[in-house]
Amino acid sequence: MSLNINALGLNFNTPLCLLSGNAGYGTEYLKVSGFNYDAIGAVFLKGTTEAERYGNPPERVTETPYGLMNAIGLQNPGAAAVIRDLLPKLNWDGSPHFIPNISGFSIDEYALLAQAFDQTPVPAIEINISCPNVKKGGAAFGNDPDLSAKVVEACRTVTTKPLIIKLSPNQTDISESARRCIEAGANALSAINTVSAMAIDIHTRKPRLGNNQGGLSGPAIKPIALLAVHKVYQVAKNHNVPIIGQGGITNSDDAIEFMLAGATLIGVGTALAKDPMIAGKIIKGIQKYMDKYGYTHVGQITGALELHDNSSGCTPASCLTK
Ligand SMILES: Cc1cc2nc3c(=O)[nH]c(=O)nc-3n(C[C@H](O)[C@H](O)[C@H](O)COP(=O)(O)O)c2cc1C
Known part of the structure; x- marks a missing residue:
């Protein structure tokens, strides 16, 4: 049974990734007793801009039923400091891969950041065009x-x-965006980033987040994310462009749903804060599922979703007897 994934010309030990903004710059979780990267294929580093940023005013995170809202505002030390001080602390042997995440305030800034990371050992670059919090x-x-x-x-x-x-879930047609990005040279797509949201303190009559609004993550967004991945896959599969499925994954069943919908790699963000050891548990669950259904390679799950055939509509025989 193989958990290896070949994508982007790289070998990933497992399909499981830690998502940007939830795993720092790759070394922070190593301080947690018992944590290791054995079950993890890639770590996406915290969003990085050209200049150092202090982020949004507090509060920056607030819990909601089934989800977390954040408006960090891309706090980061700036690309030069990340490249000079933080990247040299990481192992570049590919287990896991460390992938930077860049965010810009102009097209020129995105290009400058991509060029800066091009000169480093990073195996790929994630471009965040979907941060709802700045x-x-x-x-x-x-x-x-x-x-x-x-x-x-x-x-x-x-x-x-x-x-x-x-990709952003906060848009009318995510598949159109996917198509345009692929045509412009994207090699993979991450879907989805957080969903724009608000929470209000009824006693102060103020928004709970200092930024007034933020991005919702965690289980609350999983059904939105699954449909987005399914839609993006309809475009991406024709170009052999892999999807990194994410949004509310908390266990192996969630991860498998994303793979069935079309994800090649899957990512965990918010759930990591609750259980830093979650990766190993998710991978064990995927192995059990593969064993049960006779999959020999984890990639066989990708896109195996079977849609209902609704072509004949609702008939007394198909609907009313149920
Ligand atoms: C606290 C926090 C910070 C985040 N920071 C970033 C970031 O810097 N860049 C980015 O592309 N996504 C960022 N995200 C989005 C996550 O990478 C991920 O796409 C999203 O949270 C959905 O996954 P989840 O429900 O498993 O958390 C952040 C999410 C959270 C909760």
């Missing part, structure tokens, strides 16, 4: 397929490293 930039690009494509084109001209584009 006023300018981020989602402003990801919610407009034209701008999304322009960001990808600009980055494509400055690096030959694989480009992973992180």
